[in-house]
Amino acid sequence: MAQISPQQASRVLREAGFDAEAFVYHTVGSTNEVARALVAAGKREGTVVLARSQSRGRGRMGRSWHSREGGLYMSIVLGPFGPGFPATLIPIMAGVALAKALKDSHGLSPSLKWPNDVLLRGKKVSGILSEAATFPERGDGALLGIGVNCLQDSFPAEIAQSATSILLETGSRPSLPYLLERLLVYLSAGAHLLYLEKREVVLGEWRNLSSTLGRMVRVELAGSETIVGLAKEIDEDGRLMVDVQGKMVPVVAGDLVQLRTDSRG
Ligand code: BTN
Numbered sequence: 001m002a003q004i005s006p007q008q009a010s011r012v013l014r015e016a017g018f019d020a021e022a023f024v025y026h027t028v029g030s031t032n033e034v035a036r037a038l039v040a041a042g043k044r045e046g047t048v049v050l051a052r053s054q055s056r057g058r059g060r061m062g063r064s065w066h067s068r069e070g071g072l073y074m075s076i077v078l079g080p081f082g083p084g085f086p087a088t089l090i091p092i093m094a095g096v097a098l099a100k101a102l103k104d105s106h107g108l109s110p111s112l113k114w115p116n117d118v119l120l121r122g123k124k125v126s127g128i129l130s131e132a133a134t135f136p137e138r139g140d141g142a143l144l145g146i147g148v149n150c151l152q153d154s155f156p157a158e159i160a161q162s163a164t165s166i167l168l169e170t171g172s173r174p175s176l177p178y179l180l181e182r183l184l185v186y187l188s189a190g191a192h193l194l195y196l197e198k199r200e201v202v203l204g205e206w207r208n209l210s211s212t213l214g215r216m217v218r219v220e221l222a223g224s225e226t227i228v229g230l231a232k233e234i235d236e237d238g239r240l241m242v243d244v245q246g247k248m249v250p251v252v253a254g255d256l257v258q259l260r261t262d263s264r265g
Helices: 008-015 031-040 085-105 166-170 178-195 197-210
Strands: 023-029 048-054 071-078 110-112 115-119 125-134 141-150 215-220 224-234 240-244 247-252 257-264
Touching: 008 023, 008 048, 008 178, 023 031, 031 048, 031 071, 031 125, 031 141, 071 178, 085 110, 085 115, 085 125, 085 141, 085 166, 085 178, 085 197, 110 166, 110 197, 141 178, 178 197, 197 224, 224 247
Parallel strands: 023 048
Antiparallel strands: 048 071, 071 141, 110 115, 115 125, 125 141, 215 224, 215 257, 224 240, 240 247
């Protein structure tokens, strides 16, 4: 796979409308960790960290993210945000951006599993981890981490049934620079929509790409209760609203959602 050079990454970042630097590494612990240190050192919105591999790639809900060479591993700094900024919609926006970037760059038709897993034929090709960040003396922002399986032709046994890569789906070697370019363009546009308080546009795009709405889901709520119901809607803060025998239960990002294959609503 064509790897991306620091010069390419910086050019693509500028073209996407971010006035910031790109940092490209061979191996890091986690690109989110590096981005956090850069924010503490005064780096601004749009700063991007890219790595060919990660030794401590992090996933959602305390899981690890399989990060050997062949994937795209990146983090981008967003913020600081003003009061009322809908930070809970950042991962929702990022899932939409990535789905559109995969379509433009590789002709793929991904779907989104709530909140932001990007699926190809029901298997996960990408994961998104948005973490809070604090800008020195300037307020709160986010570290948006995105991992895309690009060139992997196999996965460890524990995720072999649930993971896929662009290579496995298309049968050809993906273009990392082009994927990155489209991703940054859509992230920039999506972030602007949120800054402009146009959250309905982002939510509408998410609904159109969703493979969760209208499906029966099983949800392990963070408080340890498990519910089964019909995924009805995503609300204005990005919560999944699940109809459990007529009662609407809001599901938030820390809850574990499984799509049930046995039935549809
Ligand atoms: C998930 O569990 O689905 C989220 C996975 C997020 C992985 C990406 S890879 C780049 C960034 N750095 C990390 O350590 N994690 C995110």
